[in-house]
Structure formats: C-alpha cells, structure tokens
Amino acid sequence: METRKDYISLNGVERVSLLLLALGEEQVQRIFEHLDESEIREIAVTMTNLGKVSSNVVEVMFSDFVDQLSTTGALIGTPESTKRLLTKALPQEKVAQIMEEISGPAGRTMWDKLSNINEELLANYLKNEYPQTISVVLTRIRPEHAARVMTLLPDSLVMEVIMRMLKMESVRREILDDIERTLRVEFMSNISKASKRDSYELVAEIFNFLDRQTEAKMIGNLEESSPDDAERIKNLMFTFDDMLKLDSQGIQAVVRVIDKTKLALALKGANDAIKEKFFSNMSERAGKLMREDMQSMGMVRVKDVDEAQNYIVITTKDLANRGEIVIRKGGDAEDALIG
Known part of the structure; x- marks a missing residue:
C-alpha cells in the first residue's frame, strides 16, 4: 500500500521524468525529438530534483514491463544523469544553456533569474550597456527589482532609459533572444564568482543574531586565538x-x-x-x-x-x-x- 501511495503522489512531470530515466538513451533521444524546448526544460528541472525513487514504485508505474525493470533497482535523478541524457538529444550549446538555468539563480527563465540577482551586481553590469538594452531588461524583470536597480544607475543614464521604456513597442523575438544570449554568456556565467559572500561578512552576519552574552564570549575566544580575525569581524558587525x-x-x-x-x-x-x-x-x-x-x-x-x-x-x-x-x-x- 505504501508503494502505491508513493506512486500516486508523483505528478505527471515526475512520472515522465522517471520514465525517461528508466529508458535507454536512444529511446530518450527519440522522445525528446517530439518535445518543444519548454517541455524539455521542465522535464530536465524535474529530473534533477527527483532524487531517489524506490524500485517498487518503478515497478508499479511500469507494470507492463516488470520483467525488464525489476533488475533496474532504484533510480536516481541527478544533474549528471540529466546532462548525459540531454546530450544525446540536443546540441551541446543547448544542453549547457538548460543545465545553467537549472543550477543558476532561482527562476525558470532568464528574466526570472535576473529578478533574483543582487541589484548592485545587475546595475554594475547594465550601466555599461546601451540604454535600449537596459530598458528591455528593466521591463522584463519584476517591477520592484527594476526599481532597486534603477536607483543604482547614473541619473543621466536613468532618464534616457526611462524615455526608451516609455516609447518602447513590442520587442522582436530575435532581439530578445540576442539579449538573453548576451546576458547568459557575459553575465550569468560569471555571477557565481561575482556574488560569492565574503566569509568574514558571513560570520559577522551570524554574530549579529547572537545574544549579547554569547556574542561577547565568542568574540573573546576569537580574540585570544586570532586577534586580527576578531578585529575584522567586529568592524563588519x-x-x-x-x-x-x-x-x-x-x-x-x-x-x-x-x-x-x-x-x-x-x-x-x-x-x-x-x-x-x-x-x-x-x-x-x-x-x-x-x-x-x-x-x-x-x-x-x-x-x-x-x-x-x-x-x-x-x-x-x-x-x-x-x-x-x-x-x-x-x-x-x-x-x-x-x-
């Protein structure tokens, strides 16, 4: 009964992902040829997060193929297995794009991801772009995030961007694709390095949430073992x-x-x-x-x-x-x- 409950709890995309993980690479390739990019991306995301699924659940789902699947054992959906399957069906560039979107900042689309990027990082990148490009980006991300980014841009540039936004008509698909491609290659690929938290800032942030007595004790211990580190943390708190x-x-x-x-x-x-x-x-x-x-x-x-x-x-x-x-x-x- 528990196995059937586990199977029933899987949604449609999870069942499709499990099916593809159980099939051979050639069969997966033929299936992917009949799906559009958004469907493949959704399946890839689900595969990556699927984790371990009991072989009993697999047998229930493939009751007509118990003989073939009974020796398969448990299946594990991981980034590596997803990438391997995608590589058999899609060009390398497209695979890299999908995997980057899965493992990058939260969000299904490039614009979702940009809305989760620190506003200072995004503003520092955009201020070197053409006003037209900036206006397109700001109209595609969440309004509250766009507002924060806009306040960090030079005043003269902001006014030009606003005028472009006011006069903007629908943007052609090829222009959007080109902007997305540029952002992915020049910005998103380096974002993990650019946004890495300084370890001292992280510790100072944690210390800020300690009660005064515990904070004083930890700072005191750190001053004894590493006075320079203690001083640096205190300056950041x-x-x-x-x-x-x-x-x-x-x-x-x-x-x-x-x-x-x-x-x-x-x-x-x-x-x-x-x-x-x-x-x-x-x-x-x-x-x-x-x-x-x-x-x-x-x-x-x-x-x-x-x-x-x-x-x-x-x-x-x-x-x-x-x-x-x-x-x-x-x-x-x-x-x-x-x-």
Missing part, C-alpha cells in the same frame, strides 16, 4: 550602538516601521547618545509619549532589552538591504535589571 551612524533620514525611517513598545524597551537600556539620536528625530509629542512609556516599565531585564535592540537592528538591516536607508559601517548578565 552592525549592533544597536551603530544606530548612531545612521543619518536623521535613516533613523526616521526606522522609527516609522518598528514596534513602538519594543523601541521603548530598547531605549530603556541604551546610552544617552542613542536615546538622544532617536528622540531628536521624533516629534515633541511622540518623544514625550516614548519617555512616559519607558518610565512606566519600571525595572526590565537585560535579556528583554537585548531582544528588543536586536529586533531593531534586524529591522534596520532589512531596510538597508531594500535600499530604503544607508548604513555607514566602521558590545551582562542575562537576568540583570535596568532601572
């Missing part, structure tokens, strides 16, 4: 104390979106400079209400203050990642009380 480095516009943007109760709790344990930074960017009435809220809290635990401050740090970094603010970057006892 963004903590609540770094809110002082935000300009007035940035602080105001943060205040607009955060939970005011959590802000009051966070400021309860903040130093005077940070308190003044926030209060100076609130209206007199809002500042007065915030001070009253802080006073009414009485004694609060450092743990709760840390959690509130970490919430504000995460919110601030999220705003920065969306390009809404700019961060200019250059530290208890968990149950202690702050009056």
Whole structure:
C-alpha cells in the first residue's frame, strides 16, 4: 500500500521524468525529438530534483514491463544523469544553456533569474550597456527589482532609459533572444564568482543574531586565538550602538516601521547618545509619549532589552538591504535589571 501511495503522489512531470530515466538513451533521444524546448526544460528541472525513487514504485508505474525493470533497482535523478541524457538529444550549446538555468539563480527563465540577482551586481553590469538594452531588461524583470536597480544607475543614464521604456513597442523575438544570449554568456556565467559572500561578512552576519552574552564570549575566544580575525569581524558587525551612524533620514525611517513598545524597551537600556539620536528625530509629542512609556516599565531585564535592540537592528538591516536607508559601517548578565 505504501508503494502505491508513493506512486500516486508523483505528478505527471515526475512520472515522465522517471520514465525517461528508466529508458535507454536512444529511446530518450527519440522522445525528446517530439518535445518543444519548454517541455524539455521542465522535464530536465524535474529530473534533477527527483532524487531517489524506490524500485517498487518503478515497478508499479511500469507494470507492463516488470520483467525488464525489476533488475533496474532504484533510480536516481541527478544533474549528471540529466546532462548525459540531454546530450544525446540536443546540441551541446543547448544542453549547457538548460543545465545553467537549472543550477543558476532561482527562476525558470532568464528574466526570472535576473529578478533574483543582487541589484548592485545587475546595475554594475547594465550601466555599461546601451540604454535600449537596459530598458528591455528593466521591463522584463519584476517591477520592484527594476526599481532597486534603477536607483543604482547614473541619473543621466536613468532618464534616457526611462524615455526608451516609455516609447518602447513590442520587442522582436530575435532581439530578445540576442539579449538573453548576451546576458547568459557575459553575465550569468560569471555571477557565481561575482556574488560569492565574503566569509568574514558571513560570520559577522551570524554574530549579529547572537545574544549579547554569547556574542561577547565568542568574540573573546576569537580574540585570544586570532586577534586580527576578531578585529575584522567586529568592524563588519552592525549592533544597536551603530544606530548612531545612521543619518536623521535613516533613523526616521526606522522609527516609522518598528514596534513602538519594543523601541521603548530598547531605549530603556541604551546610552544617552542613542536615546538622544532617536528622540531628536521624533516629534515633541511622540518623544514625550516614548519617555512616559519607558518610565512606566519600571525595572526590565537585560535579556528583554537585548531582544528588543536586536529586533531593531534586524529591522534596520532589512531596510538597508531594500535600499530604503544607508548604513555607514566602521558590545551582562542575562537576568540583570535596568532601572
């Protein structure tokens, strides 16, 4: 019964992919000759993600061919097996294109993938392209992503691109194909190298999510074993104390979106400079209400203050990642009380 349930759970494309994995390469080649490119691409994606399928499920699906398939055992869909089968049916260039799309940034089409590329990387590439090419790309990717990319392009170039977009008519298929081909060869093929995270930035990002006590302990241990690495990580970290480095516009943007109760709790344990930074960017009435809220809290635990401050740090970094603010970057006892 479990085998039949497993078989029933497979959708149509998964069953087709399993069938092709079980067949010989010549048979697969003949089948692919009757499919269009989009169908082959969908099957290739499914093959790659199919993983291991029990031979019992294979036997159920091919009940008319039990004798031939019973010795096949389990089938495993992998990038390598998919590429090998595609190579028998398609030109090498087309195989490379399909496999690159499968293993590259998320998305089924080139335009989906571009919408998942870091906006700075995409903007740095596009600023050297013709305005007409840029306008085509920006009209094909997601609007919210196009907006972020546009803000990173030179002002003079943006205006020209916008004018091209306004006057743009339907783009011929061959032009789109040419742009896609260029992007794939010149940009997407190098994107994994260009977007590789710096290991120090990654560790600093992780440390930002630690509670203050654990963070101090890990930084202390790292300072003992590798002081240079510790210093580099500390310089990359963004903590609540770094809110002082935000300009007035940035602080105001943060205040607009955060939970005011959590802000009051966070400021309860903040130093005077940070308190003044926030209060100076609130209206007199809002500042007065915030001070009253802080006073009414009485004694609060450092743990709760840390959690509130970490919430504000995460919110601030999220705003920065969306390009809404700019961060200019250059530290208890968990149950202690702050009056």
